[in-house]
Amino acid sequence: KHGALGYGLLNASIGAGAVIGAVSLPRVRARLSSDQIIAAASVVFVLTLLVMAFIHQTALVVAVLFLGGFAWTSTTSTFNIAVQTCAPAWVQARLLGAYQMTFQAGMAIGSAVWGAVAERWSTPAALTVAAAGLLAGLPLARRYRVITGNLADLSSAAALARSDPSVVVPLRPEDGPVLISIRYHIDPAQTQEFVSAIHELKSVRLRDGAMRWGLFHDASDPTRFVENFLVESWAEYLRQRKRLTVSDLAVRDKVHAFHQGEGNPRISRFIYTPTNNRNAV
Known part of the structure; x- marks a missing residue:
């Protein structure tokens, strides 16, 4: 009806809303949680789509598109912040890249589906389907929250951890795999609590680069447990130690608190040694 001028006005409206949303987001975040922002923005988007349909x-359409732009920026910024605050610094770039790839893939697939619905039925029908999809996703926000509870302390604890292990065998960075074996002596009455605590440590080991992890109980000594995990190379093992966060250190210290032997649990490091098949036993 209004031609290019009208289309430009609609784009300007949603753009202005996006800019105002970016400027206002710090004040909004001070009053609402991330999940509340996303839920409110979803409701605004539903109304925007239905009004356009x-x-x-x-x-009225211009006013609603302004609110839609505000909601759009609030949502994308909140997701970006959540991704960056839920991962330690060493993996943030990779995690943000994976998030952006997933987000853009969703945009591409959604655009194709939207276009197919609009071509098969009508533009109002496609807008209504999009609104219905947002409404259907709202209940999931109650179950799958963006940020739950208090954020873990993801600051580096490399300076608080022990120094690099001393070795007498000459090692190259690419040598490996490396088997790390940690021996614990615990009170048999605390076995269940120990196993539960070390299960949390398992997640830390695997996340920081371990390929395999296992906990073993000595059949001849009920007080003795051995934690084993396998790392790809010596260089990767040293990197794993530097990836330790303050939150990870607290998990490790919780496990070590069960140890009743003298000093800290004993750590052994084994480097894989290739064997000639003809001489193998």
Whole structure:
């Protein structure tokens, strides 16, 4: 009806809303949680889509698109912040890249589906389907929260951890795999609590680069447990130690608190040694 000028006005409206949303987001975040922002923005988007589908009053559509732009920026910024605050510094770039790839893939697939629905039925039908999809996703926000509880302390604890292990065998960075074996002596009455605590440590080991992890109980000594995990190379093992966060250190210290032997649990490091098949036993 309004041609290129009207289309430009609609784009300007949603763009202005996006800019105002970016400027206002710090104040919004001070009053609402991340999940509340996303839920509110989803409701605003539903209303925006329905107004665009069924109402043709230019002034109202422009006003609603302004709110839609505000909601759009609030949502994307909140997701970006959540991704960056839930991962330690050493993996943030990779995690953000994976998130952006997933986000863009969703945009591409959603655009194709939206276009197919609009071509098969009509533009209002496609807008209504999009609104219905957002409404259907709202209950999931109650179950799958963006950020739950208090954020873990993801600052580096490399300076608080022990120094690099001393070795007498000459090692190259690419040597490996490396088997790390840690021996614990615990009170048999605390076995269940120990196993539960070390299960949390398992997640830390695997996340930081371990390929395999296992906990073994000495059949001849009920007080003795051995934690084993396998790392790809000596260089990767040293990197794993530097990836330790303050939160990870607290998990490790919780496990070590069960140890009743003298000093800290004993750590042994084994480097894989290739064997000639003809001489193998």
